[in-house]
């Protein structure tokens with residue numbers, strides 16, 4: 001009997017909306033797939049350097065999810081618009097590295113959208129599960145084994 005692949009998804013959540021949304025899901029006793037989603041709390045999606053995403057994949061994430069305040073609701077006014085600009089660049093860079101674009105997702109979850117958090121995280125996990133483990137050809141581990 002083979003075990004089902006358990007994807008590792010790293011989720012960067014902005015403190016003011018999406019982290020609170022995840023918290024609301026927890027308070028409503030909704031099952032958050034905690035063993036599959038590693039949550040990194042950031043003050044704003046505008047704080048997310050594209051290097052964070054690349055590093056997450058390099059360190060073994062099979063998928064990366066970024067959730068922030070809805071456009072117009074960012075507590076730092078335009079942090080999420082900055083993230084939105086980086087998003088298109090990130091998709092291109094990930095594609096250049098051979099990482100399927102479905103392994104990376106940017107979405108908006110407010111503090112009152114616990115249900116949406118559950119749905120988006122669940123969809124991401126199932127998408128990544130269907131893709132299988134990420135295999136990067138140029139990681140430190142693959143260089144060690146190639147020698």
Ligand code: FES
Pocket residue numbers: 014015016017018043044045046068069073074075076077079080
């Ligand atoms: S504070 Fe939430 S995206 Fe900026």
